[in-house]
Amino acid sequence: MAESLPTHRAARRKIPKPLVRLLRLVLVAVTAWLLLRLLRGVDWGEVGYALTHLSWWQIAVLLVAMVIRRSVLAAPLALLIAGLSYLRAMVSDVAAAAVATIAPSPGDVVLRLAMLRSWGINATDAASGLTLATTLFYVARLAAPVFGFLIFWAARDFYGPFAWSALIFGAGSAVLLGGLLYALRAERTAATIGRLLGRLFQRARPSSAGPDAWEERLVSFQSHSAGRMSQRGSLTVLSQLILILVEAGVLVLCVGFVGVQLDSTAVILMICSFMVVYPLTGLPLMGAGVLDATYAAFVSDHSAIEATDLVAGLLVWRVAVQLVPVIVGLATVLVWRRLTWNR
Numbered sequence: 001m002a003e004s005l006p007t008h009r010a011a012r013r014k015i016p017k018p019l020v021r022l023l024r025l026v027l028v029a030v031t032a033w034l035l036l037r038l039l040r041g042v043d044w045g046e047v048g049y050a051l052t053h054l055s056w057w058q059i060a061v062l063l064v065a066m067v068i069r070r071s072v073l074a075a076p077l078a079l080l081i082a083g084l085s086y087l088r089a090m091v092s093d094v095a096a097a098a099v100a101t102i103a104p105s106p107g108d109v110v111l112r113l114a115m116l117r118s119w120g121i122n123a124t125d126a127a128s129g130l131t132l133a134t135t136l137f138y139v140a141r142l143a144a145p146v147f148g149f150l151i152f153w154a155a156r157d158f159y160g161p162f163a164w165s166a167l168i169f170g171a172g173s174a175v176l177l178g179g180l181l182y183a184l185r186a187e188r189t190a191a192t193i194g195r196l197l198g199r200l201f202q203r204a205r206p207s208s209a210g211p212d213a214w215e216e217r218l219v220s221f222q223s224h225s226a227g228r229m230s231q232r233g234s235l236t237v238l239s240q241l242i243l244i245l246v247e248a249g250v251l252v253l254c255v256g257f258v259g260v261q262l263d264s265t266a267v268i269l270m271i272c273s274f275m276v277v278y279p280l281t282g283l284p285l286m287g288a289g290v291l292d293a294t295y296a297a298f299v300s301d302h303s304a305i306e307a308t309d310l311v312a313g314l315l316v317w318r319v320a321v322q323l324v325p326v327i328v329g330l331a332t333v334l335v336w337r338r339l340t341w342n343r
Helices: 004-012 017-040 044-052 056-080 086-102 107-118 123-155 160-185 187-204 211-257 264-282 290-301 307-341
Strands: none
Touching: 056 086, 056 123, 056 211, 056 307, 086 107, 086 307, 107 123, 107 307, 123 160, 123 211, 123 264, 160 211, 160 264, 211 264, 211 307, 264 290, 290 307
8 A cells, every 4th residue: 555655645746736736727717807897887785685685476487397306316316226216315315415505525325325225225236326427417517518518619700718518527527427338348357456455455454355356346346237227227317418408498587587588598598508507506605796797797798687687586596406405405315314213
């Protein structure tokens, strides 16, 4: 183990520190420019008015939309983990989402595995399902700009920033999907990696399982994952595509509820813009600030929608998709812990 440290450190030094600092400065500068561009045109009094004057039926519609969103989010887990009911998949998903918002990774993964274990789910089923669901989610997240660009191009016009976003993130999605497909068919590679891990762990801790045990574990994991994907893969991919549309639809709904007049042109613009910036939801707090500023810049550049209305709609959207699920998720964790302790 000690012999591998110099190699690991050398690998980390491949990217020069000045280049890393420059990239950070560029990211900060671009983010600051976008935020300033957004905030300068915002009437915060109107934003506060819009937020506090939602009618009861609008709140009810948003709550229903949140249930639909969480149902779609939980679909991959229910499809890929044998023996997991849809309701428990939703409970696991909302609890993990709450933990991921307030605690660093991999706290959400640890919680998911603990919940699945408490419900009697086989460890291989749980690990395989979580790995596949997470990977497919990121494939869809990175592919979203491609769909946004193509829809916008077909409906309105070619737009350079959308094209670049589609190219960059689409390439990442293709690489990730290709790696997943290879892993699902590479039983020999899984066996080799298993034996290598077994030797490394045994060298670090002689009492741990050896190469044969690790080879068996990884081959079993690989074959189980391939089996579940062959059975439920197409439905899982479909659920991820539906998720992107649902996410965009919820944001359009929130913007409409703060008083923006929506027509077909505005709806297409808002949906495409959200798809293009959707990978930014992978940043901490779902890209709060960065995503909002980028989205508002895209929409305001191609429509007469005011920045004030966009900010108000984005704030309603964040309350609906972030704040409410965190509250529900933390309450779910407390209930689950109490029920688990009482067993």
